Amino acid sequence: MLLYAYRRYVFTLAVLLTYFLYAMLLTGRGMTQPHFMVDQTASNVKQASGLSLRKVSDFLAGRKYVVLTFDDGPYGYGVDEQIMATLQKHHARAMFFLVCSHINDANRDVLGKLEGAGHLIGNHSYDHLKLATLTSRPELQHEIDGCSQRLAQLTGRRPYYFRPPFGMTSPLVTQLAQAAGMKQLLWNANSQDSWMTQPEQILHWSLEQTEDQSVLLLHEKPATAAVLDDLLTRLEQRGFQFVLPDQLSDNTAIN
Template sequence: MRLRAYRFCVAFAIAALVFPFSLELLAARTIPPLFVLAPGGNSIKPVDSGWREVSDWLVGRKYAVLTFDDGPYGHGVDEHIIGILRKHHAHAVFFLVCSHITDSTEPVLDELKENGDLIGNHSFDHLKLTYLQEADLQHEIDGCSQLLAKLSGRRPYYFRPPFGMTSPLVTQSVHAAGMKQMLWNANSEDSWMTKPEQILYWSLEETDNHSILLLHDKPATAAVLDQVLTQLEQRGFQFVLPDHPPFK
């Protein structure tokens, strides 16, 4: 009798230890955790950690944010990229340059919304913001947010300074316009490399767990994106969006 009680206690203790872990594993299989920008704005961190991180580590699951700068590009390139994201059930942040929005590229904003992607602000004219005075900064940062809000119905929540060039004044203007500054820590090098295989190489080389990957709305990137996503998925990556206000 005493032996039976002992066995029951041991079984109960094991079950108590394993049960939350298996629940966590089950949850981790289906729902990605919530992420916020890490301090410095060039990577993400999960809001809740603990069991989740253990289960992700055990099954080799990693997370990354895909970001596409300088759109809308037009000529069907944006639509090509959105189509590949859709195929992979992935979402991305598109940092748009307001002066690139024309009558022919404006429909891209609706496509991004329909696909569940985030529209970010990449300034009005893609200038080096660290050289600008406060009034010009306001046009570049808040002026672009106002236009994006008017066209898409959503005020951007994330801002990326052109060339990643920022300063205390730029950061202050971004916060005053109600946004967070997002940089990156993984670079596909597609701003200057033109061969798809080079973009594939650097995307795979640089992307790590919790990375923000810098890509551009360009034909060479669109040409290799399916391979980039497929190979990152084979390495255990899921593509997530960081924390943002609920979509209306």
């Protein structure tokens, strides 16, 4: 009788302990928030090392992560603010790769609004040229470092991330970006909004291509702003959370 009671007690305790551990893993409660950095391909992000328990929790919960990036801003005419309002609604932060020649007196205040909302400002070149086709080193330096200097004048800090226009890079472009103190970031999920104008098309391709730890390419355009609320809602329903890569050293280990 005593042996039966003991076994029952041990079984009950094991069930309760298992339930507690599963609930903890499922919710991730009490765990350090994950940190991400750009991987060696410069096209997606990976969780930094030392987060094995978090990864188990994410797997059990179906929790996934995506970096939202917006190119070619500032757009002006209220589009930037519309995108920011939608991001705020979903408690999401994003990366905005700005073209310095697009910044003018009418929209320069957008930069302060972006930083104030916790978004990251990146360098998308000065004039949005195909940098890999340029052979003049001074011209490339103007496009890359010149834009960083301009952003520093406006925000008080140089950008850490650089994205070449059209994703067209080269060893020299990469070298000059690194010399300017930046890490290159491309993408591995494309909304196709650079040429598609229908919101439903943008929604389809964004959902089709976004996977766990993707970097999603979007643009500051009216059609993208129009579909963004629906897109973020659908991604959340699929278990996605919106994250930013850390500004970490290349020597930081990745699992």
